[in-house]
Amino acid sequence: MTAGSAAAERRPWVEDLLAQVPPGETPDLHGAFPRLEEERLRALEVVGERRPTARGEVLIAEGQRETAFYTVLSGRVAVAEAFGTPAQRVVRVHGPGRFLGELGILTGQPAFLTNVVADPGEVLVVPADQLRALALRDPAFGDLVLRAFLVRRSLALGEGIGFRIIGSRYSAATRQLREFAARNRLPHRFVDLESDPSAEQLLRGLGLGPEDTPVVLYQGRVLRNPSTDELAHVFGLRDVGTAEEVCDLVVVGAGPAGLAATVYGASEGLRTTLLDAVATGGQAGRTSSIENYLGFPTGISGGELADRAVLQTEKFGAHRSVPAEVVGMGEREGNHDLWLADGGHVVARCVIVASGVRVRRLPVPRLEEFEATCVYYAATPLEAQACVGDPVVVVGGGNSGGQAATFLADHAAEVRLVVLESRLDENMSRYLADRIMQDPRIEVYLHSRVEDLEGENGRLEAVIVRDLVTGEQTRLPARDLMVFIGGVPSTSWLPDEVSLDTGGYVITGAAARRTTESGEADGPEPLLLETSVPGVFAAGDVRSGSVKRVASAVGEGSMAVRLVHEHLARTR
Secondary structure (H helix, E strand, O other), X not given: OOOOOHHHHOHHHHHHHHOOOOOOOOOOOOOOOOEOOHHHHHHHHHHOEEXXXXXXXXXXXXXXXXXXXXXXXEEEEEEEEOOOOOOOEEEEEEOOOEEOOOOHHHHOOEOOXXXXXXXXXXXXXXXXXXXXXXXXXXXXXXXXXXXXXXXXXXXXXXXOOOEEEEEOOOOHHHHHHHHHHHHOOOOXXXXXXXXXXXXXXXXXXOOOXXXXXXXXXXXXXXXXXXXXXXXXXXXXXXXXXXXXXXXXXXXXXXXXXXXXXXHHHHHOOOOEEEEOOOOOOOOHHHOOOEOOOOOOOOOEOHHHHXXXXXXXXXXXXXXXXXXXXXXXXXXXXOEEEEEXXXXXXXXXXXXXXXXXXXXXXXXXXXXHHHHOOOEEOOOOHHHXXXXXXXXXXXXXXXHHHHHHHHHHOOOOOEEEEEOOOOOHHHOOOHHHHHHHHOOOOEEEEOOEEEEEEEEEOOEEEEEEEEEOOOOOEEEEEOOEEEEOOOEEEOOOOOOOOOOEOOOOOEOOHHHHOOEOOOOOEOOOOOOOOEOOOOOEEEOHHHEOOOOOOHHHHHHHHHHHHHHHHHHHHHHO
């Protein structure tokens, strides 16, 4: 189905949908649907064209890439989800002056909603490439569109608009799909077999049973237990370019350091490719609010910060591929080969290792029994939804643990924070420690450690905690366990030639200099963030001696690009 022709093919569906359209238009309560002024419309008309519309005409079709930027000049447009199915419904209505679409026109993702003309009129159509060019020439216009698209994506995520995931909250496979969708900020709705009475009826209508779950429903397609790779392809997350190309720079890891390196590399003219095994955002993307990041006095979620950075990478023409797990690296003819888990490979003149850390697991008995269902390593709206009305135990005395406790206190029945330290502000920012101590909804257990877990059939019932000073054990009722106890460096994919410290972190700078068997220097001294392999740099949490903060990671990622230029200049 192509936009513009779908109305004729699905006229009954269109008429049924348009009968639902309410009068007027959707109020703009959050700045998601701004109205363009006449001056802005005239600028758009220079690179676009006016076109009449007909009732029932599809301008943007769910599942297809947005190739044009539409602004309504007259008439009205209805925005619908699940168009052409019995579940279709109108979620927005837009009138004159408003522009249509979503983030996909900038990121290359397919549309999650269908835009159908409700009342005939006229639209201004600007090709997608012209929109990007105009946004570069006119930053104020670019900011307006970007801000609106970001808010629209947040609204869609909060309202459960988009594709559906049907499964059990206690299913490991279902949770994997939900986490992938949430971390990549893909609009979706979870239909839980355990609590949603419509779930089994929906499955029966598809000729499926609970044993066939998890199931993903999107654009009339039924995906049975799809892999995250399959979802990535369906939703347009992968874009590596061609294997034959030699990139100037490959960045491995899409956390704050990797995203900063990608933005700066691409903006400075380097052919840049960004790879990540799971999602953009890294550990920061698992955080509900970052309050001490410069320029955001009210805080910003890790997911939104990552969204903004991803759009910057698109703006400057970087390639991005997620998920794309790097499993090995080697040198060939002065370049660096990176091999991917799916059998692909990328060649680069320089590499920035920004792969960060993997979550550290609790060393307690029975962890694996509950890990797929009741143990979490992030505190985002996804985890908050799972914890509504439950008693929760949060483990970890750093900022991540503290932020998780304050965030979950708005959703869980009870929150208990367990930390090894004798003072809460020992490894936590003072402002956050003070907030927690003043919050009556959070009970803090200092100098304490989790000893055991209780429960049956993968359902957690309690966490056993030991006071390390008195030796006393306490049983804390819990349905969910949130773990934030640091991480393990993601360096297993690196070759032996890249020097690591005793903790597995990447050594850089003078300390990484190679020596011969006689102890003499072997080659030039590495640049500040350069590893023991020339042309390979490290930034962010994965680097030995780095400060584990978002702002520091962003600074290192940016600095690494400057050093890449220096390396390329001296090796030409």
